[in-house]
Amino acid sequence: MKITSILLASILTASLFVSCETKPKKEKHAEVSIEMKKVNDTLLRATITTITDKNGVLNEEVQVIEGTPGEVKAKVEAHKSTVLHDKPHQMHQETEKKLQFSLEAKSGSTASGMVSLTEKDGQVTLEAHINGLDAGVHAIHIHEKADCSSADGKSAGGHWNPTFQPHGAWGDTAGYHRGDIGNFTADSSGHGMITFSTDQWCIGCDDADKNLVGRAIIVHQGADDLTSQPSGAAGARVSCAGIIE
Ligand SMILES: [Cu+2]
Ligand SMILES: [Zn+2]
Secondary structure (H helix, E strand, O other): OOHHHHHHOOOOOEEEEEEOOOOOOOOEEEEEEEEEEEOOOOOEEEEEEEEEEEOOEEEEEEEEEEEOHHHHHHHHHHHHHHHHOOOHHHHHOOOEEEEEEEEEEOOOOOOEEEEEEEEEOOEEEEEEEEEOOOOEEEEEEEEOOOOOOOOOOHHHOOEOOOOOOOOOOOOOOOOOOOOOOEEEEEOOOOOEEEEEEEOOOEOOOOOOOOEOOOOEEEEEOOOOOOOOOOOOOOOOEEEEEEOOO
């Protein structure tokens, strides 16, 4: 195509300067200026001028990219992030999310403790340590609401059951609630602990069937029989913690 038509078609001209957020450990600074011109109705051309400052030595590089607007914009973005940030390894960093909170005694009990929820690689792990329990087997569940305000813990609602299943043992083909963690045993000193991991929960994700935030953890006076409906006949709610971010 003719040079004149290219110049006349220079409808879109954009120029932007981005100053670098230099990482303290690197003596490197970069400035990128981008000029975009419409070549014709389908082609866009970007002229990228990159000035890098390596320990006081300036280096200028000019790069021309031509293609459809989508291709050009993607290449420009990729170039900017490479030059200005220069930290590709960070994109592979594992993200870990952790919440920690206290279990408070309910129903006149002395059962209190700590719970942590950790999300890593698509798995959520619950770890609970409880003191002041009667020795023996106790149920622990996720209940519907992060509301431990009532003295009997019933403000937390029933078992968290976003998938509308019957109450049961976790993993049972006949069905189970997403909150049916199960049982653990307290020793003769009244201390008990449990760890539980699943990929069927998340912490603060957009999937309402998995998101624990806004729910509560309840420890019961008795054991969950894993069959009685709707909640395993586990007795009074002796400890409660709301799951809030
Ligand atoms: Cu319960
Ligand atoms: Zn249940």
